[in-house]
């Protein structure tokens with residue numbers, strides 16, 4: 060008998076066509092957003108923002124963001140239920156980390172006296188500064204942890220999804236200027252329910268490299 064986790068990960072797949080009539084319930088959406096919020100990140104930095112595209116107006120802007128690139132992902136936008144933009148902070152400042160420290164204190168995870176000790180972890184952020192004075196490589200990596208959580212959560216909820224690195228991050232920053240101010244966006248996730256006809260990925264067998272090719276136990 061296989062484990063429930065393995066069943067989740069085996070049955071999930073990348074949907075290629077959505078049924079526009081089927082939408083994700085508010086309850087399930089809430090579970091997904093909580094899974095994003097609860098994701099782990101380096102030094103608990105949470106250097107991310109999850110922009111949930113739900114309204115027709117926002118979907119139109121998302122649709123328009125494919126004007127120049129990656130048109131193969133465009134059909135999902137109006138047919139799926141929601142799209143999540145995984146945004147990562149361009150500059151992660153000591154003030155940003157102070158907000159996290161304050162939350163740790165409010166949540167009784169650390170004491171007021173431990174503030175300086177936790178603040179010392181910011182040196183890790185400094186060590187991830189690039190030549191432009193940005194932390195984007197490091198903050199971007201954190202968003203992929205949330206993405207992985209999202210994929211498993213969606214599998215458990217039997218909601219289909221399409222991860223999209225094929226997005227135009229620069230155009231998105233223009234179209235969603237307010238929401239993405241100070242952030243980059245390298246990956247988005249369409250969620251919803253597949254179309255029974257026309258989703259060529261629907262009944263494809265799962266294909267992964269064999270364990271001995273990717274796992275080494277020493």
Ligand SMILES: Cc1cc2nc3c(=O)[nH]c(=O)nc-3n(C[C@H](O)[C@H](O)[C@H](O)COP(=O)(O)O)c2cc1C
Pocket residue numbers: 071072073132221222223224225226246260265
């Ligand atoms: C980081 C990342 C980016 C991806 N970008 C796209 C994309 O732009 N469009 C698309 O149709 N699929 C995209 N995919 C889906 C992958 O092609 C897919 O996950 C992979 O082929 C494994 O298939 P499965 O998800 O059906 O198991 C992406 C997946 C990941 C994890």
